Amino acid sequence: MLFDVFRKKLFGNGFEKILKYIAVCALVFFGLRMAEVNIQIAHYIKYLMSGTFTAGIMWHSLSSDNSAELSGIVMLPFKKQSFTFSYIGAYGIYTIITKSALLISIISAVSAPTMIEIIGMTVCTLNGILVASAVYAMKKYRIVGFIWAAASAAVIFTEYALILLSVNLILSLFVLISANPYNFINNFSSNKAIKNSCNHSVWKYLFRYMSSHKNYLINSAAMWAFGIILPTFIKEIDGSAFLPMGFAILSINTPLCVLISADRSLREAIHFLPSGTQMFCLPYFSFIAVNNIIAYTFYLVSFGLQTGTAEPKNIVLAVIFALLGALGSVFMEMKFPLTSYKTESDLWHHPRKYIVPAALMLIAGAVCII
Numbered sequence: 001m002l003f004d005v006f007r008k009k010l011f012g013n014g015f016e017k018i019l020k021y022i023a024v025c026a027l028v029f030f031g032l033r034m035a036e037v038n039i040q041i042a043h044y045i046k047y048l049m050s051g052t053f054t055a056g057i058m059w060h061s062l063s064s065d066n067s068a069e070l071s072g073i074v075m076l077p078f079k080k081q082s083f084t085f086s087y088i089g090a091y092g093i094y095t096i097i098t099k100s101a102l103l104i105s106i107i108s109a110v111s112a113p114t115m116i117e118i119i120g121m122t123v124c125t126l127n128g129i130l131v132a133s134a135v136y137a138m139k140k141y142r143i144v145g146f147i148w149a150a151a152s153a154a155v156i157f158t159e160y161a162l163i164l165l166s167v168n169l170i171l172s173l174f175v176l177i178s179a180n181p182y183n184f185i186n187n188f189s190s191n192k193a194i195k196n197s198c199n200h201s202v203w204k205y206l207f208r209y210m211s212s213h214k215n216y217l218i219n220s221a222a223m224w225a226f227g228i229i230l231p232t233f234i235k236e237i238d239g240s241a242f243l244p245m246g247f248a249i250l251s252i253n254t255p256l257c258v259l260i261s262a263d264r265s266l267r268e269a270i271h272f273l274p275s276g277t278q279m280f281c282l283p284y285f286s287f288i289a290v291n292n293i294i295a296y297t298f299y300l301v302s303f304g305l306q307t308g309t310a311e312p313k314n315i316v317l318a319v320i321f322a323l324l325g326a327l328g329s330v331f332m333e334m335k336f337p338l339t340s341y342k343t344e345s346d347l348w349h350h351p352r353k354y355i356v357p358a359a360l361m362l363i364a365g366a367v368c369i370i
Helices: 002-011 016-034 043-062 067-074 080-110 115-137 139-155 161-177 202-212 214-249 255-262 264-272 276-307 312-335 344-348 351-369
Strands: none
Touching: 002 067, 002 080, 016 080, 043 080, 043 115, 043 139, 043 344, 080 115, 080 161, 080 344, 115 139, 115 161, 139 161, 202 214, 202 276, 214 255, 214 276, 214 312, 214 351, 255 264, 255 276, 255 312, 255 344, 255 351, 276 312, 312 351
16 A cells, blocks of 8 residues: 555556656667667676666665655554555665666667676666665664675675675665664754844855755765866866866756755745845856856866866866856756656756756867867
């Protein structure tokens, strides 16, 4: 019964959504096969990609704000194991069908797997679902859980990977059997007491929102770290001639660019309150622009240290691209907000996030030619 509740929330009443994703996977698979794209991929890389990707998506789904969804359910009598496995089962199947299946289709199309590799990717995908769920349920022992997850990934490189990962599945099931269902309920709005202040500021709201959603901060920090690494690849192409391409790549900061779509009450308030659009958009634009400039600063400093070149025009280009990226992101959020998503992971992985970076890539290409 509980499984049906969660399943209908994610997939709807029929099977149309499931069939749509299956059709997309089949189209991608046969399209790549017909294009004769062949890449040699080691079996342990296939295992690692399918397992870690699935675990990341599953963790993201479990860590989203679900208090409104679950508050009514937990008020009713339920069995602990029934709730846990219904919730994890529904979200696990959703993750596999909508996300992992597409990745596995691409891997299988470009590097035809053997039967043992198919079994291995299946086992690793299931490990991604169950281990991520088990670690998430271990809130008081999260450090131990992270060590366990790291060990699970390291096992992939051993000779007895499939045997050990199969045992790992059984271990994660035992952890989930004893898990507290309330550990899966998140309510970010009540995590911290907010002090009353007579100085109302959109910047304060944005900082509080970011601080209460740790995955937003982690994603931003990851983009800054990627900005340090990116020059290693850019300089291999043609030095500073292709440096503007990095600005377009680093503009893909998904969570910051979907804040309005992620918070339906905020979206309603912006359109309902007098001058709400003007009062929110300028600080929001500035917030994204500052975040872009921080990422670009790491990028330029790293590029300068690795190549020994530092041109003033690159600083000017960084500011221009940061402003253009922020302007495009705010425009897309105000004019084309995302509303038809089931989980926060769907929101983060929506194809719309590539529109602004693609436009910036075209501009960067023009700059490179000039």
